[in-house]
Amino acid sequence: MNALSPNYPDTNRGPQSPRRKASRFPRMPLVLGLGLIGFSISAVLFGMKTGIGTVINVYGQPEQIRDIRIVGTHDTAITIYDAQTGEAITTLAPEQGGFVRGSLRALSRMRLMDDTPQGLPYRLIKWENGSVSLSDTATGERLYLNAFGPDNAAAYAELLASRGNEKP
Numbered sequence: 001m002n003a004l005s006p007n008y009p010d011t012n013r014g015p016q017s018p019r020r021k022a023s024r025f026p027r028m029p030l031v032l033g034l035g036l037i038g039f040s041i042s043a044v045l046f047g048m049k050t051g052i053g054t055v056i057n058v059y060g061q062p063e064q065i066r067d068i069r070i071v072g073t074h075d076t077a078i079t080i081y082d083a084q085t086g087e088a089i090t091t092l093a094p095e096q097g098g099f100v101r102g103s104l105r106a107l108s109r110m111r112l113m114d115d116t117p118q119g120l121p122y123r124l125i126k127w128e129n130g131s132v133s134l135s136d137t138a139t140g141e142r143l144y145l146n147a148f149g150p151d152n153a154a155a156y157a158e159l160l161a162s163r164g165n166e167k168p
Contacts, residue, residue, distance in 0.1 A: 066160050070122070076094060132144075
């Protein structure tokens with residue numbers, strides 16, 4: 001202690017009273033946390049090695065494929081064309097096709113971020129297991145539409161159904 005700080009203990013001498021002890025981190029939570037991390041890593045490795053406890057989506061082979069082109073903006077009517085034949089498949093008014101508009105808007109945004117041309121077609125695919133996917137031929141992004149619910153996947157399945165049941 002010095003004259004300017006008479007009440008502060010000298011830090012080199014350690015605790016001044018028996019009530020004040022150096023506290024240590026409790027061992028039990030540390031051991032349990034490390035055990036949980038070890039169990040998680042071993043469970044992941046076990047699943048990767050044996051395949052037990054893992055989810056595998058088997059889509060099979062494509063049953064139907066259709067390339068589509070979109071003309072219009074998000075606040076106007078959009079027309080969906082068959083990219084190979086040029087025929088108009090459907091026209092959606094601004095208040096129609098909310099999921100179709102939203103998913104196409106997301107893919108268009110990815111094209112803008114990748115600086116790829118906007119005129120390239122999108123690819124609709126119906127798989128053997130009944131799933132429907134929408135792929136961007138420019139960026140390689142793919143949306144599995146069944147993950148958004150059966151009604152939303154059906155909105156795109158209608159675009160495939162208007163053509164018939166051709167196999168690629």
